[in-house]
Amino acid sequence: MANQEKNNKERSTAAKWGRRAFIGVGGLAGVGLLVGIGGTVYVNKKIKKYSGIGMGEGDSLNAWIRIAPDNTITLAVPRAEMGQGIYTSIPQMIAEELEVDMSTIQVIQPQPEAPYSNTFLLTQEAPNAFKGYSMMEKIYAVLPIVATGGSTSIVDGFNNMRYAGATAREALRQAAAARWDTELSSCKAEKGYIINTVNDEKLSYGQLAEAAASIEIKELPELKKKSDWKVIGTPVQRLDIPEKVTGTAQFGIDVRPDKMLYAAMRHPTTIGGKITAINNQEDIEKRAGVEKVVLTEYGAAVIANNTWRAKNAALALRLEEDSAGNEEISSAGILAQMKEVLGEAAIATPEQEGDVDAVINDENNTVIESLYEVPYLAHAAMEPLNCTVLVDGEDAQVWVGHQGSSIAQNSVSEVTGISKANIKVHSTYLGGGFGRRAEPDYVRKAGAIAKEMPGIPIQTVFTREEDMRNDMYRPAALSQFKAVVSADGEIAAWDNKMALQSVSNSSMSRIMPAMAVSPAKDVATTEGAAHLPYIMKNRKVSFGQVDLPIQVGFWRSVGSSQNAFFTESFLDECASASGQDPYEFRRNKLSDHPRFKAVLEKVAAMSNWGAQDGKYRGMALHKSFGSIVGQVAEISKLGDKQFSIDKYYNVIDCGMYINPDTVEAQMEGGIVFGLSAALYGEITWDEGEVQEYNFPQYDMVRMNVSPKIENHIMENEHYPGGVGEPGTPPAAPALTNAIFAATGERIRKLPIVKQGWSFA
Amino acid sequence: MELKINGKNIQVDVEEQMPLLWVLRDELNMTGTKYGCGVAACGACTCLVDGVATRTCTLAVSSVVGKEIKTIEGIASDGQLSAVQKAWIQHQVPQCGYCQSGQIIAAESLLDEKANPTDEDIDQAMTNICRCGTYQRVREAIHTAAIWRQEENSLLG
Numbered sequence: 039m040a041n042q043e044k045n046n047k048e049r050s051t052a053a054k055w056g057r058r059a060f061i062g063v064g065g066l067a068g069v070g071l072l073v074g075i076g077g078t079v080y081v082n083k084k085i086k087k088y089s090g091i092g093m094g095e096g097d098s099l100n101a102w103i104r105i106a107p108d109n110t111i112t113l114a115v116p117r118a119e120m121g122q123g124i125y126t127s128i129p130q131m132i133a134e135e136l137e138v139d140m141s142t143i144q145v146i147q148p149q150p151e152a153p154y155s156n157t158f159l160l161t162q163e164a165p166n167a168f169k170g171y172s173m174m175e176k177i178y179a180v181l182p183i184v185a186t187g188g189s190t191s192i193v194d195g196f197n198n199m200r201y202a203g204a205t206a207r208e209a210l211r212q213a214a215a216a217r218w219d220t221e222l223s224s225c226k227a228e229k230g231y232i233i234n235t236v237n238d239e240k241l242s243y244g245q246l247a248e249a250a251a252s253i254e255i256k257e258l259p260e261l262k263k264k265s266d267w268k269v270i271g272t273p274v275q276r277l278d279i280p281e282k283v284t285g286t287a288q289f290g291i292d293v294r295p296d297k298m299l300y301a302a303m304r305h306p307t308t309i310g311g312k313i314t315a316i317n318n319q320e321d322i323e324k325r326a327g328v329e330k331v332v333l334t335e336y337g338a339a340v341i342a343n344n345t346w347r348a349k350n351a352a353l354a355l356r357l358e359e360d361s362a363g364n365e366e367i368s369s370a371g372i373l374a375q376m377k378e379v380l381g382e383a384a385i386a387t388p389e390q391e392g393d394v395d396a397v398i399n400d401e402n403n404t405v406i407e408s409l410y411e412v413p414y415l416a417h418a419a420m421e422p423l424n425c426t427v428l429v430d431g432e433d434a435q436v437w438v439g440h441q442g443s444s445i446a447q448n449s450v451s452e453v454t455g456i457s458k459a460n461i462k463v464h465s466t467y468l469g470g471g472f473g474r475r476a477e478p479d480y481v482r483k484a485g486a487i488a489k490e491m492p493g494i495p496i497q498t499v500f501t502r503e504e505d506m507r508n509d510m511y512r513p514a515a516l517s518q519f520k521a522v523v524s525a526d527g528e529i530a531a532w533d534n535k536m537a538l539q540s541v542s543n544s545s546m547s548r549i550m551p552a553m554a555v556s557p558a559k560d561v562a563t564t565e566g567a568a569h570l571p572y573i574m575k576n577r578k579v580s581f582g583q584v585d586l587p588i589q590v591g592f593w594r595s596v597g598s599s600q601n602a603f604f605t606e607s608f609l610d611e612c613a614s615a616s617g618q619d620p621y622e623f624r625r626n627k628l629s630d631h632p633r634f635k636a637v638l639e640k641v642a643a644m645s646n647w648g649a650q651d652g653k654y655r656g657m658a659l660h661k662s663f664g665s666i667v668g669q670v671a672e673i674s675k676l677g678d679k680q681f682s683i684d685k686y687y688n689v690i691d692c693g694m695y696i697n698p699d700t701v702e703a704q705m706e707g708g709i710v711f712g713l714s715a716a717l718y719g720e721i722t723w724d725e726g727e728v729q730e731y732n733f734p735q736y737d738m739v740r741m742n743v744s745p746k747i748e749n750h751i752m753e754n755e756h757y758p759g760g761v762g763e764p765g766t767p768p769a770a771p772a773l774t775n776a777i778f779a780a781t782g783e784r785i786r787k788l789p790i791v792k793q794g795w796s797f798a
Numbered sequence: 799m800e801l802k803i804n805g806k807n808i809q810v811d812v813e814e815q816m817p818l819l820w821v822l823r824d825e826l827n828m829t830g831t832k833y834g835c836g837v838a839a840c841g842a843c844t845c846l847v848d849g850v851a852t853r854t855c856t857l858a859v860s861s862v863v864g865k866e867i868k869t870i871e872g873i874a875s876d877g878q879l880s881a882v883q884k885a886w887i888q889h890q891v892p893q894c895g896y897c898q899s900g901q902i903i904a905a906e907s908l909l910d911e912k913a914n915p916t917d918e919d920i921d922q923a924m925t926n927i928c929r930c931g932t933y934q935r936v937r938e939a940i941h942t943a944a945i946w947r948q949e950e951n952s953l954l955g
Contacts, residue, residue, distance in 0.1 A: 120893075120894050121892070121893030121894030121895065121930050122893070123893075275887070275890060276890060278892075278895070279886075279887055279890060279891075279892055279895075280887060282892040282895030282898055283879065283883040283886045283887060283891075283892065283898060283902060284830070284870065284871070284873070284874055284879070284883065285829075285830020285831070285869070285870030285871050285873075285899045286830065286871075287895050288829075289832075289896060291829075291832075291833065292829035294827050294829070300824065326813075343824075344812075344816075344820060344824040344825065345820055345823070345824050345833070346816055346817060346820035346824070349836075418929060419894075419896075419929055420832070420834050420840070420842060420894065420896040420897045420927065420928070420929045420930075421832070421834075421894070421896045422833065422834070467894070467895065468894060469832070469894050469895075469896030469897075470894045470896060470929050470930065471894075472929075499833070501836060502834065502835045502836055502837075503836075699890055703890065703893060703932075703935070706931055706932070706934055706935070707893055707930045707931035707932065708931070709931065710928075710930075710931025710933065711929070711930075711931055714929075714931075732835055732836075732837055732839060733835050733837070733839040733840050733927060734837065734839050738927045738929065739931070739933075740924075740925055740926075740927060740933070741920060741921055741924040741925065741926075741933045741936065741937065742921035742922070742925075744931070744933035744934065746934060747934055
């Protein structure tokens with residue numbers, strides 16, 4: 039237990055320098071006066087705002103666990119399943135302490151109620167609801183933020199889910215002891231039964247659930263040690279996969295409630311524009327299958343009895359649009375504006391140590407200087423955005439794949455005026471999230487359309503084109519470096535200044551306006567660029583804000599998605615300038631951070647770093663979302679500027695892990711996601727309009743380019759870090775560093791393919 | 799029009815140009831086949847048409863009258879998963895899963911054509927996009943399914 043608390047404390051400290059955007063809590067300080075909910079209320083089922091909707095027959099032992107008389111165990115998993123395996127890994131944490139087989143578990147997603155709040159997302163402190171929430175956590179438990187993002191589900195749930203299982207198990211043991219009128223110490227929990235160790239009698243959990251449900255646990259049980267785990271830390275097969283190979287898994291776009299109709303939208307084409315009139319509404323409404331044409335504040339829409347008919351009719355709408363004065367915006371202009379911002383004073387300097395300017399301005403020193411650039415990126419999840427809403431008098435229902443059931447519920451409430459308590463959220467699988475489905479826009483739009491046809495469920499589906507042109511993009515960024523490296527390879531000065539739009543300011547103003555941080559306080563801007571683990575004698579990291587009406591959003595790994603490319607590339611430049619091997623150069627600067635050093639050494643060994651075998655290798659090391667990832671890309675030269683990306687070696691230290699196979703899967707997917715951006719990803723504007731609108735213009739890595747990936751997970755007892763995002767950031771710099779090793783050419787701008795390189 | 803889908807004859811009354819994808823999804827509520835791009839660029843909508851993997855989002859329904867259409871719902875037979883589906887579970891291939899109907903159909907088609915495909919064959923045949931990046935596992939699962947199919951065939955001998 040002491041060790042556990044130590045780990046928690048360590049996590050909290052570590053989190054501070056990985057601290058993310060959501061922490062701008064200033065706007066909510068007044069809410070802290072609200073009476074919070076008691077610290078131990080979750081130990082029993084007396085939870086005021088917990089309804090257990092959808093959990094089926096049986097008795098609730100707490101907000102997460104219901105056991106039916108037939109021994110079926112239903113777990114309420116309040117996080118979105120978007121491929122990261124959370125419908126399996128949260129049950130693993132509960133099953134470990136509850137002492138049940140994973141095969142007896144079924145999963146539902148509960149309504150967005152208080153017990154399910156993701157408090158870590160906002161406080162960056164590992165919560166323990168069973169020991170009592172901190173004041174800040176109580177605020178989020180009262181105003182539940184039931185959301186999935188920031189690689190936080192395990193980090194948030196690691197204490198709570200194990201205690202949910204452990205307290206339920208204790209209640210079952212106590213119920214059995216009372217039934218048998220025997221000592222608690224002779225009641226043993228095993229595989230869904232309580233066994234009387236004196237006479238080998240046994241009672242199933244289903245037989246005890248009703249009695250157990252009314253027992254209050256007065257003292258928290260001790261959690262199992264890592265060495266005793268049987269379920270956590272093992273590659274349990276994912277519960278969602280069987281239905282994903284038969285086509286029966288239900289995504290948002292697959293729901294078919296009775297009488298449902300389909301809607302297709304036409305958004306304004308110019309940034310910030312507004313559709314002001316539909317000139318051929320009557321003609322379009324006469325089309326076969328078309329039920330209604332509507333104009334909402336978000337754009338025009340056609341409601342029809344088939345998605346294809348709705349889409350074709352929407353394309354035939356003749357619309358008038360107010361371009362909001364943004365028709366002059368172009369990518370060339372945006373770049374010029376970013377360069378201007380880079381030349382102005384920074385709005386924030388999140389890291390400053392020593393006197394960087396003095397070293398850089400010293401005429402005796404040679405300054406290495408580089409400018410890096412990345413473009414805007416779309417999320418382009420495979421399932422185009424969609425949402426189905428039924429507005430029915432004072433009630434509403436929403437069927438949607440989302441990254442936040444509370445966000446979905448809020449969004450429907452905002453546009454329909456229906457009270458949140460009367461809105462039922464049906465959470466489906468997500469055909470990809472990557473941060474896009476944390477945004478409220480598509481739910482609001484679907485709600486606004488459905489409101490025009492009350493009593494009928496309306497499924498609003500964005501075409502791929504509408505999806506890509508109305509994304510909340512990863513912002514473009516410039517990153518300028520100046521460094522002085524001494525003859526013996528020490529970094530005497532490191533000056534890094536960035537120019538970009540603030541993601542947290544833009545996105546939070548849509549998701550939770552009260553929580554929107556000012557751009558100067560947006561730590562997501564420099565996350566992964568500030569507080570690098572390497573020893574540097576003097577360092578400064580600062581940024582300037584690019585003010586544009588483009589909506590930017592959280593994109594898998596957020597600031598780290600560009601900052602790892604910037605910092606790990608420039609670090610390679612520093613190594614090269616001082617004539618040092620990129621591995622040794624890094625390793626020599628990691629003596630303050632043994633976990634980073636161990637990851638780097640492991641990935642170097644795995645990849646046979648330094649081998650003269652005709653392959654070229656590049657490495658990158660980066661911490662994000664509480665986990666450290668080291669990667670080596672191994673490439674072969676096929677011709678002039680032509681390469682094959684043969685293999686990635688990936689090492690992650692995510693502390694204790696729940697399911698090693700899903701950790702590896704996230705690393706594999708994260709690398710491919712990072713490579714797609716590095717090779718192809720770019721969203722551009724001309725005359726205020728997005729130019730890329732489908733996969734032929736915005737391509738992805740496919741099978742033929744995808745590398746082989748070899749994984750290793752470090753073993754330790756540190757508190758868990760996230761795994762959904764940390765695989766992405768190092769992928770680009772590992773590749774460009776390998777290309778440098780092969781050619782001596784330094785790639786400072788993404789995407790690579792648009793600069794004449796090709797890959798097979 | 800009469801369509802033959804997963805061995806059953808089904809009447810549909812729709813425009814001749816309606817892509818097969820939308821006939822399946824919105825007229826017949828067979829939602830295992832997915833919409834991804836609408837321009838035959840991603841492969842999420844892939845079905846077997848006369849045994850060949852075909853992107854159905856741009857395939858007019860009138861052009862498949864009289865042909866054998868097989869969708870993901872028809873890949874398992876009598877409740878028995880195909881070798882490809884079993885291999886997909888064995889290798890824990892899907893992440894979000896949205897593209898996997900199309901990936902599985904493309905793999906079935908490849909294995910019908912080449913019982914023991916090489917990595918190069920897989921590179922050429924498997925052109926569907928997976929945004930989650932499951933390619934390595936798709937590749938491994940195809941190699942496994944190739945072995946299992948041959949074993950099944952030799953048992954059926």
